[in-house]
């Protein structure tokens with residue numbers, strides 16, 4: 092957005108095209124403020140008058156930042172960007188979001204999972220001298236813990252979880268406290284994906300450096316939850332941390348970390364490192380005689396560039412496109428998982444049914460958040476698992 096927010100929103104002609112593609116609108120039973128046009132109109136009102144903060148927060152907090160609205164808007168407006176700006180401006184934060192933000196600032200990890208972030212790497216060889224830093228940002232590792240939080244929420248109820256979040260923060264939270272809700276098979280499943288990513292890079296002749304337990308989270312959720320001051324300070328810390336380790340090239344393995352470090356972070360700090368998505372380093376072509384459908388991640392399709400290297404890797408495989416593909420891809424609903432799990436469930440179910448209806452042999456994902464939300468049967472496979480297998 093290169094202009095002030097009031098000028099930006101005033102360009103809206105209220106056509107409603109954005110509502111037709113906004114995943115949260117239908118999931119919220121067509122309550123207007125949970126759709127793209129509603130968010131733009133609310134922003135207009137907010138700029139003019141004072142509106143109840145609670146409603147404002149839910150409307151903007153529930154935006155997935157999938158940017159689907161931008162691609163259909165005749166005025167070139169992204170309700171996602173508007174939501175982000177208004178979240179950053181609001182001083183009122185959700186207690187659960189606050190708890191996660193405090194963990195990130197304190198432990199460099201949203202759920203302080205400690206050694207849990209390195210289990211996948213046991214026994215693997217890394218090269219301290221390699222120019223490529225393998226940067227997991229703990230994303231795949233965090234997914235089973237996110238599911239554990241969801242389970243805890245089911246047991247305690249939304250209200251209690253939010254009520255106790257400040258206490259957890261005060262006492263110091265550790266991911267190991269989630270142990271009773273943590274599914275061992277899920278931990279293994281995600282560690283296995285990391286192992287496959289490592290393997291396909293090794294098979295492509297790429298040696299990697301890995302920071303183990305020292306590796307910090309990227310800070311993405313601070314921005315997603317509207318903690319701008321904290322994100323700015325975290326981003327500065329991250330730059331100095333990478334500099335202190337003499338890092339030059341950062342190999343990211345999930346779309347959220349990739350777009351954050353490649354594009355978004357530059358609005359906050361000078362980020363002098365080369366940022367690579369790991370598929371760019373893969374020189375293998377998959378060899379599979381069946382069919383696949385691809386769930387393209389919003390962050391790879393609609394942030395900064397249309398990232399499509401996976402088409403080269405899958406060029407010998409028959410791809411059946413779902414109804415929504417390429418820049419019209421449909422969000423998995425994942426970014427709402429922490430604050431609006433009901434919306435996430437409905438959106439991921441809808442997308443899964445669409446992908447499944449292609450009747451392809453495999454449904455390929457390339458983001459840990461998409462994977463966990465769409466993994467509703469054995470057909471769903473992370474692209475690294477697919478490349479390693481075929």
Ligand code: SF4
Pocket residue numbers: 102103104105106107108109110127128131163164165166167168170
């Ligand atoms: S598509 Fe664009 S112009 Fe139309 S209602 Fe949405 S924001 Fe406004």
Ligand code: SF4
Pocket residue numbers: 112113114115126127130153154155156157158159160161169170171172174
């Ligand atoms: S970014 Fe996505 S969720 Fe947010 S308003 Fe636009 S289409 Fe809806």
